[in-house]
Amino acid sequence: MKQTIAVIDYGMGNLRSVTKALEHVAPDSRVLLTSDARQIEQADKVVFPGQGAMRDCMAELTTRGLRDAVHTTATDRPFLGICIGEQMLFEHSEEFDTPGLGILPGQVKRFPSDQMVDAQGQRLKVPHMGWSEVWHSRPHPLWHGIEDGARFYFVHSYFVTTPDTALTTGESTYPNRFTCAVGRNNLFATQFHPEKSHSAGLRLLSNFVAWNGQA
Amino acid sequence: MPLAKRIIPCLDVTAGRVVKGVNFVGLQDAGDPVEIAKRYDDQGADELTFLDITASSDERDIILHIIEDVASQVFIPLTVGGGVRQVEDIRRLLNAGADKVSINTSAVTNPQLVEDAAGRFGSQCIVVAIDAKDVGTPEAPRWEVFTHGGRKATGLEAVAWAQKMQSLGAGEILLTSMDRDGTKQGFNLPLTRAVSDAVDIPVIASGGVGNLQHLTDGILLGHADAVLAASIFHYGEYTVQQAKEYMRQQGIEVRL
Numbered sequence: 414m415k416q417t418i419a420v421i422d423y424g425m426g427n428l429r430s431v432t433k434a435l436e437h438v439a440p441d442s443r444v445l446l447t448s449d450a451r452q453i454e455q456a457d458k459v460v461f462p463g464q465g466a467m468r469d470c471m472a473e474l475t476t477r478g479l480r481d482a483v484h485t486t487a488t489d490r491p492f493l494g495i496c497i498g499e500q501m502l503f504e505h506s507e508e509f510d511t512p513g514l515g516i517l518p519g520q521v522k523r524f525p526s527d528q529m530v531d532a533q534g535q536r537l538k539v540p541h542m543g544w545s546e547v548w549h550s551r552p553h554p555l556w557h558g559i560e561d562g563a564r565f566y567f568v569h570s571y572f573v574t575t576p577d578t579a580l581t582t583g584e585s586t587y588p589n590r591f592t593c594a595v596g597r598n599n600l601f602a603t604q605f606h607p608e609k610s611h612s613a614g615l616r617l618l619s620n621f622v623a624w625n626g627q628a
Numbered sequence: 629m630p631l632a633k634r635i636i637p638c639l640d641v642t643a644g645r646v647v648k649g650v651n652f653v654g655l656q657d658a659g660d661p662v663e664i665a666k667r668y669d670d671q672g673a674d675e676l677t678f679l680d681i682t683a684s685s686d687e688r689d690i691i692l693h694i695i696e697d698v699a700s701q702v703f704i705p706l707t708v709g710g711g712v713r714q715v716e717d718i719r720r721l722l723n724a725g726a727d728k729v730s731i732n733t734s735a736v737t738n739p740q741l742v743e744d745a746a747g748r749f750g751s752q753c754i755v756v757a758i759d760a761k762d763v764g765t766p767e768a769p770r771w772e773v774f775t776h777g778g779r780k781a782t783g784l785e786a787v788a789w790a791q792k793m794q795s796l797g798a799g800e801i802l803l804t805s806m807d808r809d810g811t812k813q814g815f816n817l818p819l820t821r822a823v824s825d826a827v828d829i830p831v832i833a834s835g836g837v838g839n840l841q842h843l844t845d846g847i848l849l850g851h852a853d854a855v856l857a858a859s860i861f862h863y864g865e866y867t868v869q870q871a872k873e874y875m876r877q878q879g880i881e882v883r884l
Contacts, residue, residue, distance in 0.1 A: 538827075
């Protein structure tokens with residue numbers, strides 16, 4: 414039977430890119446863009462994207478009654494968070510002082526404006542927008558076939574920090590090192606956008622499609 | 629290693645074809661948008677920008693089909709602009725597969741649109757396009773914002789306008805020098821630098837690229853975060869790959 418991959422739709426931002434990229438790498442899977450909690454809980458795998466401001470994303474998620482579905486699926490099956498979908502898994506964001514889902518320990522912080530200068534003294538802009546290198550903090554099935562240091566596409570002003578260093582699976586720099594991918598058991602989440610990151614991003618998505626959820 | 633500077637090929641689209649003009653007039657056919665998009669993707673383009681230069685709203689839906697086609701085959705960020713007047717236009721473009729939407733004339737006639745769109749969809753997908761013309765002197769530089777494809781003066785000063793757009797929620801500025809567009813004389817560097825240094829959001833330099841040194845100058849001298857070019861890529865003078873290799877030799881960080 415075809416596996417079903419549910420992409421959680423809570424009305425925020427452009428989810429078309431995520432579903433198109435998944436359909437491209439998983440022609441044999443059923444990719445379902447859905448805001449129905451039951452469909453999400455019945456899916457084999459779940460993708461949790463997000464764009465815009467975390468406060469608005471959390472509000473929509475709550476209004477649509479999808480918090481429980483995220484909690485459940487994030488702990489019991491292959492689950493991929495992307496961008497705000499990564500940030501929302503944590504306890505709290507500085508962005509409008511917003512509580513997150515608290516599935517993972519840690520805080521979402523803004524790039525510190527007083528430190529946004531690179532080694533050449535050039536000012537760095539916020540949002541961090543474009544292609545940055547992603548370094549694997551530890552091996553993970555989702556890194557399979559992806560070069561350590563391959564560039565992925567980012568667009569964000571906030572990033573996650575966690576006291577549980579074992580969670581970090583990938584790091585990038587802007588200009589300081591920051592966690593840009595986290596993993597625990599069946600859960601993996603990225604600050605960058607694999608669906609917009611050309612061959613490296615498609616590889617990560619196809620690794621997710623093939624993943625059994627064992628880290 | 630720092631963030632890579634981006635190279636963004638630009639496709640001006642009308643009636644389902646990619647075209648290219650000089651100083652906003654005199655259009656020449658350059659090919660099929662989906663084929664061209666795929667070619668640039670293969671060459672390592674960091675993003676693609678589509679500008680719908682169709683005058684009549686009857687043909688407006690053509691761009692939606694083109695974006696749908698491109699978005700199912702090309703997995704890098706896609707920006708689409710041209711004729712964006714209301715939040716609904718933005719929603720339709722994003723649903724078709726655009727990642728960012730560029731607002732030009734309507735940002736001037738209705739700045740509230742920028743604020744509403746950023747609030748609704750997030751700043752990350754709202755690009756404000758500024759077409760600027762040199763109206764200053766060497767002693768007192770000044771650039772004026774034009775709209776309606778460069779036909780209408782607004783009286784607005786470009787640097788202040790860019791700052792205002794940032795404050796309303798724009799996530800990026802696409803800055804085109806009308807004096808240079810299509811001339812192959814290089815970017816207007818003082819304009820690019822003035823705007824880029826005045827805002828915290830990324831600035832894409834546009835208008836006038838004729839060779840690879842121009843791209844490099846846009847980054848190193850114009851302080852642009854990304855460079856946009858059309859004709860040097862459309863007519864096969866250079867590939868995106870060649871442009872990136874050249875920029876790398878000049879010490880610019882690129883994604884190769």
